[in-house]
Amino acid sequence: MKRSAAIALCSMIPVLFGCSENPVGDPSGGTRDQQFAVAKSVSVTRETAAVSEDLLNEQAASNNTFAVSMYKLLAEEGKNLFFSPYSITAALAMTAAGGVGDTKRQIRDALQVTLEGDAFDLAINAIDCSLMEHAESTKGISLTVVNSTWLQTGMNFYVRYLDHLSRYYGAGVNLLDFRSKPEESREIINTWVSDQTDQKIQDLVPPGVINPLTVAVLTNAIYFLADWLFSFDPDLTAKKPFRLLDNTTLQAPLMQLNEPGKKVKMLYARGSGVRALDFPYKGGRLAMTVLLPDSDSFAVFESSMNMEVIDGLVNSLDSAELDVSLPKFEFTFGTKSIKDALRALGMIDAFGGQADFSAMLDVGKGEIYVADVFHKAFISVDEKGTEAAAATAVIIELRGSSTNDCIFIVDRPFIFVIRDKLTGTILFMGRILNPTVAE
Numbered sequence: 001m002k003r004s005a006a007i008a009l010c011s012m013i014p015v016l017f018g019c020s021e022n023p024v025g026d027p028s029g030g031t032r033d034q035q036f037a038v039a040k041s042v043s044v045t046r047e048t049a050a051v052s053e054d055l056l057n058e059q060a061a062s063n064n065t066f067a068v069s070m071y072k073l074l075a076e077e078g079k080n081l082f083f084s085p086y087s088i089t090a091a092l093a094m095t096a097a098g099g100v101g102d103t104k105r106q107i108r109d110a111l112q113v114t115l116e117g118d119a120f121d122l123a124i125n126a127i128d129c130s131l132m133e134h135a136e137s138t139k140g141i142s143l144t145v146v147n148s149t150w151l152q153t154g155m156n157f158y159v160r161y162l163d164h165l166s167r168y169y170g171a172g173v174n175l176l177d178f179r180s181k182p183e184e185s186r187e188i189i190n191t192w193v194s195d196q197t198d199q200k201i202q203d204l205v206p207p208g209v210i211n212p213l214t215v216a217v218l219t220n221a222i223y224f225l226a227d228w229l230f231s232f233d234p235d236l237t238a239k240k241p242f243r244l245l246d247n248t249t250l251q252a253p254l255m256q257l258n259e260p261g262k263k264v265k266m267l268y269a270r271g272s273g274v275r276a277l278d279f280p281y282k283g284g285r286l287a288m289t290v291l292l293p294d295s296d297s298f299a300v301f302e303s304s305m306n307m308e309v310i311d312g313l314v315n316s317l318d319s320a321e322l323d324v325s326l327p328k329f330e331f332t333f334g335t336k337s338i339k340d341a342l343r344a345l346g347m348i349d350a351f352g353g354q355a356d357f358s359a360m361l362d363v364g365k366g367e368i369y370v371a372d373v374f375h376k377a378f379i380s381v382d383e384k385g386t387e388a389a390a391a392t393a394v395i396i397e398l399r400g401s402s403t404n405d406c407i408f409i410v411d412r413p414f415i416f417v418i419r420d421k422l423t424g425t426i427l428f429m430g431r432i433l434n435p436t437v438a439e
Contacts, residue, residue: 059123084390098360110347121168140227140282156362196221197389232383334376
């Protein structure tokens with residue numbers, strides 16, 4: 001496992017233009033070697049004010065409830081699953097910030113948010129900064145959480161939206177030409193995501209997703225690299241039987257934390273039909289909590305699993321001496337559209353004609369909408385620790401009624417002629433006011 005030390009800090013980032021409450025057009029800027037210009041609030045920097053513990057706890061609880069709900073919607077029979085609810089929440093939080101009315105409310109409801117107004121964004125930002133400060137001060141922990149927005153060059157966007165992105169997400173707006181260079185724009189976004197995740201998340205946005213109707217892409221990337229507080233001895237790793245859900249067995253590399261005949265002290269809990277064990281990382285703040293259902297009880301436990309069950313196990317963790325082993329594994333999830341899962345959680349209007357993102361761009365209700373949301377995640381667990389990465393992209397498109405010369409979508413009444421090109425003679429002429437009427 002490659003181990004790098006990329007740390008993102010909550011700090012001031014240079015900006016290109018000032019603030020106003022009016023929409024502003026395409027700003028000029030950037031350097032000659034940049035592939036895109038960048039716009040960011042000139043007067044607002046990332047918020048680092050102290051936040052109450054109650055606020056952090058409430059948002060953490062919302063994130064965790066969303067995590068379990070999304071887990072159940074993404075899980076496919078017989079397949080591994082790994083995703084980052086934190087990354088999805090951050091990307092959709094930036095999307096919600098540009099939403100109005102039911103569009104904004106439904107996105108927040110899908111994310112299980114209980115905090116009102118900017119308190120939600122403030123809490124996410126505070127959790128971000130707290131985690132990254134911990135990583136910066138702890139040897140053996142690396143953590144990067146980065147947000148960015150990509151907009152069509154020439155679109156009008158509100159500086160108050162940029163202020164919001166800067167204050168709570170440390171995000172600027174990168175300007176790309178989706179209309180004339182959709183594939184090149186996709187590659188730029190994917191390269192950015194790859195760079196932020198130590199090349200673990202590649203091709204987040206699939207081919208063909210970016211098109212001339214795309215007006216914005218909102219992205220979050222998270223990268224985590226941490227050493228175990230108690231490392232496994234590689235010499236003790238050996239292939240041993242691992243039983244699958246259908247009771248067949250295969251040989252898998254199991255890491256052993258303790259030498260034969262010796263037990264180790266770990267935080268352990270016993271619940272109804274399940275046991276839990278904490279595998280702490282350096283610094284002690286972060287841990288991988290493994291939930292191990294009893295034999296032949298996986299489906300029963302998974303179906304009944306909720307945050308009340310998980311919280312109960314975590315709160316009852318206590319020191320115990322155990323013989324501990326853990327599989328060594330590596331897994332990539334995605335790229336996967338999570339659009340249907342979000343719809344199932346109540347995010348409806350954002351995907352349809354009722355979408356209202358008029359707080360983000362200078363557009364009317366229904367003119368732009370969320371075309372799709374993509375997520376990809378990677379995890380590797382070995383004797384030294386854990387490497388994990390994830391990214392989320394929210395694709396926002398313009399409805400087909402645009403008058404842009406590069407776009408010609410016939411979605412309204414029209415007139416037509418059938419003509420002889422050689423002589424210029426019109427052979428037929430007509431109009432269509434309602435294409436569903438056959439006679």
